[in-house]
Amino acid sequence: MTTEVTTGPGARAGGYAKGRATREEILDAAVQLFGEVGYHTASLREVASRVGISHPGLLHHFPSKAALLAAVLERRDEVDGLAIRADLDAGHDYLDALSMLVERNASRPGIVQLFATLSAEATSPDHPAHAFFQERYRRVVARSVAELERFRDEGRLRPGIDPVTAARLTIAVMDGMQIQWLLAADTPESRPDMAAALRAQLAALLTD
Amino acid sequence: MTTEVTTGPGARAGGYAKGRATREEILDAAVQLFGEVGYHTASLREVASRVGISHPGLLHHFPSKAALLAAVLERRDEVDGLAIRADLDAGHDYLDALSMLVERNASRPGIVQLFATLSAEATSPDHPAHAFFQERYRRVVARSVAELERFRDEGRLRPGIDPVTAARLTIAVMDGMQIQWLLAADTPESRPDMAAALRAQLAALLTD
DNA sequence: GGCGCTGGTTACCACCTGGTCGGGATTGGT
DNA sequence: ACCAATCCCGACCAGGTGGTAACCAGCGCC
Numbered sequence: 001m002t003t004e005v006t007t008g009p010g011a012r013a014g015g016y017a018k019g020r021a022t023r024e025e026i027l028d029a030a031v032q033l034f035g036e037v038g039y040h041t042a043s044l045r046e047v048a049s050r051v052g053i054s055h056p057g058l059l060h061h062f063p064s065k066a067a068l069l070a071a072v073l074e075r076r077d078e079v080d081g082l083a084i085r086a087d088l089d090a091g092h093d094y095l096d097a098l099s100m101l102v103e104r105n106a107s108r109p110g111i112v113q114l115f116a117t118l119s120a121e122a123t124s125p126d127h128p129a130h131a132f133f134q135e136r137y138r139r140v141v142a143r144s145v146a147e148l149e150r151f152r153d154e155g156r157l158r159p160g161i162d163p164v165t166a167a168r169l170t171i172a173v174m175d176g177m178q179i180q181w182l183l184a185a186d187t188p189e190s191r192p193d194m195a196a197a198l199r200a201q202l203a204a205l206l207t208d
Numbered sequence: 209m210t211t212e213v214t215t216g217p218g219a220r221a222g223g224y225a226k227g228r229a230t231r232e233e234i235l236d237a238a239v240q241l242f243g244e245v246g247y248h249t250a251s252l253r254e255v256a257s258r259v260g261i262s263h264p265g266l267l268h269h270f271p272s273k274a275a276l277l278a279a280v281l282e283r284r285d286e287v288d289g290l291a292i293r294a295d296l297d298a299g300h301d302y303l304d305a306l307s308m309l310v311e312r313n314a315s316r317p318g319i320v321q322l323f324a325t326l327s328a329e330a331t332s333p334d335h336p337a338h339a340f341f342q343e344r345y346r347r348v349v350a351r352s353v354a355e356l357e358r359f360r361d362e363g364r365l366r367p368g369i370d371p372v373t374a375a376r377l378t379i380a381v382m383d384g385m386q387i388q389w390l391l392a393a394d395t396p397e398s399r400p401d402m403a404a405a406l407r408a409q410l411a412a413l414l415t416d
Numbered sequence: 417g418g419c420g421c422t423g424g425t426t427a428c429c430a431c432c433t434g435g436t437c438g439g440g441a442t443t444g445g446t
Numbered sequence: 447a448c449c450a451a452t453c454c455c456g457a458c459c460a461g462g463t464g465g466t467a468a469c470c471a472g473c474g475c476c
Contacts, residue, residue, distance in 0.1 A: 015452060016443055022453080036332055041248040044434065056436085057454045065434065113331055120328035123321055123390040124244055134391050138398075141388075158412060165408045168400050172384025179383055180349075180376060182331040183342050190346075192376050200373045204366060204412040223422060224473065230423080252464065264466080265424050273464065 023061050025051045030072050035114030038121055039069055039129070066128040073118075073132055076111065094147045095170075095202055102174060103195040109185065116178045141167050148205075156207050166205045173201045231269050233259045238280050243322030246329055247277055247337070274336040281326075281340055284319065302355045303378075303410055310382060311403040317393065324386045349375050356413075364415050374413045381409045 014020075029050040033042045044065055048058040062068040080101060087097040105112050122129040144167035151157045157166065177194045184191040222228075237258040241250045252273055256266040270276040288309060295305040313320050330337040352375035359365045365374065385402045392399040 018443080019453060038246065038248060038329055040246060043432075045432085053453095054455050055434085056456085059435070060452085060454060063435095116331060117328045119387055119391075120325045121246055123324060123387065125394065130391075137388060137391055161408060161412060165405060168385065168388060168405060169381055169409050169412070172388060172405070173377055173380045174384065175387055176380025176382065176384035177376065179327055179331065180345060180380060183327075183338075183345055186333065197373060197376060197380070200369060201377050204369060204377070226473090227423060251462075253462085261423090262425060263464085264426085267465070268423060271465095 019061070022051065022053070026058055026061055026068070027072055027075055030068055031076070031114055032110045034069070034072060035110040035112070035117060038117045039127075040121065044068075069128055070132070072114075073129060076114075077136070094143070098144075098170075098174070099195050099198050099202075102198050105178075106181075106194055109182070112178050113182055116175070116182060119175065137171070140171060144170060151206060158205055158207055161205060170198070170201060170205065173198060227269070230259065230261070234266055234269055234276070235280055235283055238276055239284070239322055240318045242277070242280065243318040243320070243325060246325045247335075248329065252276075277336055278340070280322075281337060284323075285344070302351070306352075306378075306382070307403050307406050307410075310406050313386075314389075314402055317390070320386050321390055324383070324390060327383065345379070348379060352378060359414060366413055366415050369413060377413065378406070378409060381406060 026047065029047050030042075033047050033050065036042075043055075044058055045055040047068070048055040051058070058068075062071060083104065084097045084101060087100050088094065092100070118129060119133050121127055122133040124130065141164075145163050148157060148163035148166045152163055157163065174194075177192060177197045180192050181194050234255065237255050238250075241255050241258065244250075251263075252266055253263040255276070256263040259266070266276075270279060291312065292305045292309060295308050296302065300308070326337060327341050329335055330341040332338065349372075353371050356365060356371035356374045360371055365371065382402075385400060385405045388400050389402050
């Protein structure tokens, strides 16, 4: 179906205040459930039930399941993007901002699980979020590469490592650590610290 | 349901040659399909159809869907384990053996997708493969830690990096690169080399 | 040559899925 | 007070799900 990240009708601001509030509740519940069981397995009825409405009631706000998914992803990236920009404006490094993002994520297991599950699912070419994740990775890799090229030019990137590889490794670490972190949810004593791991990774890639 | 990795009745060797062959075909098809769409979404009918039998025919060999999943995971780890041991016996390093494993995986997208999708899915505590993946990560982390401790004792681990963190980062890189690799399946020119990435990661963690 | 186990089949079950339809409240501007 | 837009629901649909029951063909051992 390849329903792109076009915001479905009814998902934008507008309508009554009640409706807008319900839409937010739906998105929260959808993030939670998609994270718990994945997009395919999650049912509209379950999402609707968690919000306290019927499933046609949900479909009134989001015309299809794929549209709901698109809205969820869109909102998430929007929120994260704003937070990162705020950190940058506060004078932080881009890589520092990434660490901070990871640190924030450590307090939102639902969202972490959502993206871990979804990015793996969306690996299939016909997944509704396939194009979204392709574009997302393209963007974040490009951004990280640009940043690491600056580091290299300042001589702060460890010799023998090119910026592209360094960028991909860093992003891979973020994704991979999420799985280890999620799997160890019930054994806190052996649960890895995602942010610390990312900082260690950057320390291994940089010279200072 | 937490169907552990107990081999279901009928999944072990035995019966007629025809039956054993069919079981292998089923496992191959299941690996493929689970990889394509995930465990939850995959249907027994689809797996059966790819083997050319009916879906109760499949259930004759594997008494439930979870049992089929268990058999798939079990066989995969068995095969990989043997290959790694062979590489070790050939005089290779454990970390080199990991690179070789990754290199082999690069020619089996179905299996890569299977484990990427499944390890994310199995993050949920009530997923049939949850315990399997917990144990799997515990095992491979422990193994890598032991190896990296030897490196540290030989002074080949970069100072400031402890073996546990290094092990987790390495495994995270393997998992994370899989997603980037799978997502770039249709853009070969920008597709990362998983094995090269792993080697670069190890180069960043070690001193030689 | 009979006989039990193996490898399937067709038919069926209860249940869940996303989505549609028509109607009935509620809301808020005029 | 009116009226249209918005919000939401119950009922329904076709289709897919894992699993079961009953049955039958053929293989191979006694």
